[in-house]
Amino acid sequence: MERLPGGRRPRLVSSLGLGRRSWEVTLDDERGRLAWRDPRPPRRAGENCFVPISEIIAVEETEFNKKQRNIGRWHKMAKLHAFTVYYVKKARNHRWRCSDMTFWCVDEPICNQWIQALKELLEMQKSRPKHLLVYINPYGGKRQGKRIYEQKVAPLFSMASISTDVVITEHANHAKDNLFEVNIYKYDGVVCVGGDGMFSEVMHGLIGRMQKDSGIDQNNPKASLVQCNIRIGIIPAGSTDCICYSTVGISDPVTSALHIIVGDCQPLDVSSVHHNNTFLKYSVSLLGYGFYGDILKDSEKKRWMGPMRYDYSGFKTFLSHHYYEGTIAYQPAKHTHGSPRDKESCRTGCYICKKSEKQLAEQHKECGLKHEEGEEEWKVVKGKFLAINAVSMSCACPRSPKGLSPAAHLADGSADLILVRKCSRFDFLRYLVRHTNQDDQFDFPFVDVYRVKCFQFTSKLSEDNESNVMDIVKKRFGQFCRDHPACCCNIVNSTWNCDGETLDSSAIEVRVHCQLMKLFARGIEENCKDEAAYSQSSVEQLL
Ligand SMILES: CCCCCCCCCCCCC/C=C/[C@@H](O)[C@H](CO)NC(=O)CCCCCCCCCCCCCCC
Numbered sequence: 001m002e003r004l005p006g007g008r009r010p011r012l013v014s015s016l017g018l019g020r021r022s023w024e025v026t027l028d029d030e031r032g033r034l035a036w037r038d039p040r041p042p043r044r045a046g047e048n049c050f051v052p053i054s055e056i057i058a059v060e061e062t063e064f065n066k067k068q069r070n071i072g073r074w075h076k077m078a079k080l081h082a083f084t085v086y087y088v089k090k091a092r093n094h095r096w097r098c099s100d101m102t103f104w105c106v107d108e109p110i111c112n113q114w115i116q117a118l119k120e121l122l123e124m125q126k127s128r129p130k131h132l133l134v135y136i137n138p139y140g141g142k143r144q145g146k147r148i149y150e151q152k153v154a155p156l157f158s159m160a161s162i163s164t165d166v167v168i169t170e171h172a173n174h175a176k177d178n179l180f181e182v183n184i185y186k187y188d189g190v191v192c193v194g195g196d197g198m199f200s201e202v203m204h205g206l207i208g209r210m211q212k213d214s215g216i217d218q219n220n221p222k223a224s225l226v227q228c229n230i231r232i233g234i235i236p237a238g239s240t241d242c243i244c245y246s247t248v249g250i251s252d253p254v255t256s257a258l259h260i261i262v263g264d265c266q267p268l269d270v271s272s273v274h275h276n277n278t279f280l281k282y283s284v285s286l287l288g289y290g291f292y293g294d295i296l297k298d299s300e301k302k303r304w305m306g307p308m309r310y311d312y313s314g315f316k317t318f319l320s321h322h323y324y325e326g327t328i329a330y331q332p333a334k335h336t337h338g339s340p341r342d343k344e345s346c347r348t349g350c351y352i353c354k355k356s357e358k359q360l361a362e363q364h365k366e367c368g369l370k371h372e373e374g375e376e377e378w379k380v381v382k383g384k385f386l387a388i389n390a391v392s393m394s395c396a397c398p399r400s401p402k403g404l405s406p407a408a409h410l411a412d413g414s415a416d417l418i419l420v421r422k423c424s425r426f427d428f429l430r431y432l433v434r435h436t437n438q439d440d441q442f443d444f445p446f447v448d449v450y451r452v453k454c455f456q457f458t459s460k461l462s463e464d465n466e467s468n469v470m471d472i473v474k475k476r477f478g479q480f481c482r483d484h485p486a487c488c489c490n491i492v493n494s495t496w497n498c499d500g501e502t503l504d505s506s507a508i509e510v511r512v513h514c515q516l517m518k519l520f521a522r523g524i525e526e527n528c529k530d531e532a533a534y535s536q537s538s539v540e541q542l543l
């Protein structure tokens with residue numbers, strides 16, 4: 001048997017047919033590859049093709065006639081035995097597809113040996129899920145969730161031998177409540193089919209359940225929350241699908257299903273939101289006051305419009321040009337070296353997120369010794385704001401491919417706090433346009449951005465209400481202004497948009513919990529043609 005570099009022996013080497021030709025096929029389990037090359041000399045660099053074992057979806061014996069390709073005289077000479085390898089094919093823009101190739105040979109035991117060896121290797125991929133709990137929101141986005149799951153996702157899960165328990169939700173909070181009742185520990189993951197709102201439900205159900213089972217009081221804003229190790233998979237079928245887009249690089253159901261099948265794992269920061277020692281919500285994407293809060297509040301009344309409701313309410317909110325007065329106090333995130341003005345973005349294997357992971361592990365080792373949050377300095381900013389956006393991730397989505405904070409990290413234990421001060425409509429439009437292009441959206445005199453680990457917000461109105469007996473008059477005046485869209489008066493409060501849901505309080509206290517949960521994703525991969533991508537595109541050329 002031929003030796004591989006370093007004197008290692010491959011697990012299997014055979015001469016197998018693929019397409020019309022015979023190839024030297026190697027199963028190299030140490031390097032984790034299924035590779036094949038033309039055995040005829042000279043062997044030029046680049047002739048080797050391979051698929052990483054970690055990206056093989058399934059292997060099955062193939063009835064050769066069914067998958068017959070034009071293989072010339074071979075099939076006339078002997079009965080052929082074949083097996084098909086289904087694998088991830090990486091296409092452009094982070095899109096993944098399921099592709100397949102059928103290897104054949106005349107020797108049945110060799111064919112069986114290959115099938116068995118490949119199946120054994122797949123069985124050894126311990127991070128892959130075997131049993132999943134799936135929640136489908138039939139009314140999210142364009143109401144296609146059920147169809148998307150049945151037609152595009154379920155067949156892939158069954159090919160990968162993943163069993164599922166499927167719940168089609170009947171009302172809002174169905175999935176969340178259900179997660180407090182079922183035996184979640186028998187599943188390797190929970191999948192939500194829907195948008196950011198549906199993801200938020202599942203996340204609240206899982207995190208809430210973990211805290212309940214561990215006796216942690218979610219109402220305590222300083223509590224060290226218990227990490228949730230049951231991964232969540234998102235099959236995008238919503239209106240914004242920001243969490244899916246920001247963690248995978250595309251909002252595409254098949255791509256997400258394949259990330260689930262191969263057992264990817266991406267830790268994610270989660271911000272907890274409290275008001276007066278009462279837990280309100282968790283957030284992983286956008287906590288927005290002012291512009292994004294007002295859009296959400298208006299758009300809720302227009303749900304029947306589907307995803308278009310955001311453009312309608314966005315345009316209306318832009319014209320209303322309301323600003324809000326308030327105070328923000330924050331603690332800078334000193335533990336992380338990144339800055340919101342960095343040119344590099346968080347990508348697969350991000351070293352900044354890895355560093356935070358190490359710090360977190362060390363903190364856990366120190367038996368949860370509370371770090372000196374209370375002693376660190378608070379910075380205070382007062383002013384009139386058109387928008388206050390706190391994002392724990394970039395918030396990239398199809399409408400804004402780089403997101404609201406392109407250099408934000410998925411798992412560094414910090415959020416980017418973006419303060420857009422009162423400015424002219426024209427300047428605000430310039431700022432919004434930069435959400436959609438390559439220009440620096442923080443390069444404006446009226447925009448400030450800070451990387452923070454926690455912050456508090458109080459609106460001027462609630463500050464006044466606490467100390468001023470004239471609040472009734474102000475509320476009336478506020479009503480008056482709300483009724484006149486041309487007026488930019490700041491007497492009324494805005495609403496917080498928390499991952500697409502409104503919060504009841506304007507005064508909030510927010511804390512980022514580093515890597516509190518995990519997704520079936522790997523972050524956005526660098527765009528360069530990596531080895532695997534190269535090998536796969538070569539497969540087609542060589543066959
Ligand atoms: C001139 C073009 C400007 C285009 C600006 C596009 C900005 C898009 C930014 C999207 C940021 C999404 C952040 C993610 C939030 C999610 O947790 C949440 C739940 O799904 N989604 C929303 O709140 C849904 C938020 C949806 C926001 C849509 C905003 C549309 C704004 C339109 C402004 C029009 C001005 C035109 C003036 C002539």
Ligand SMILES: Nc1ncnc2c1ncn2[C@@H]1O[C@H](COP(=O)(O)OP(=O)(O)OP(=O)(O)O)[C@@H](O)[C@H]1O
Nearest residue numbers: 140141169170171194195196197198238239240241
């Ligand atoms: N069967 C149901 N009937 C009504 N509402 C539901 C049902 N199932 C889930 N929901 C609620 O619908 C809300 C919105 O769903 P989802 O997030 O899937 O779509 P979306 O709002 O169109 O997309 P996005 O959140 O990406 O903007 C969720 O907050 C969820 O609580």
Ligand SMILES: [Ca+2]
Nearest residue numbers: 269392409414
């Ligand atoms: Ca973060």
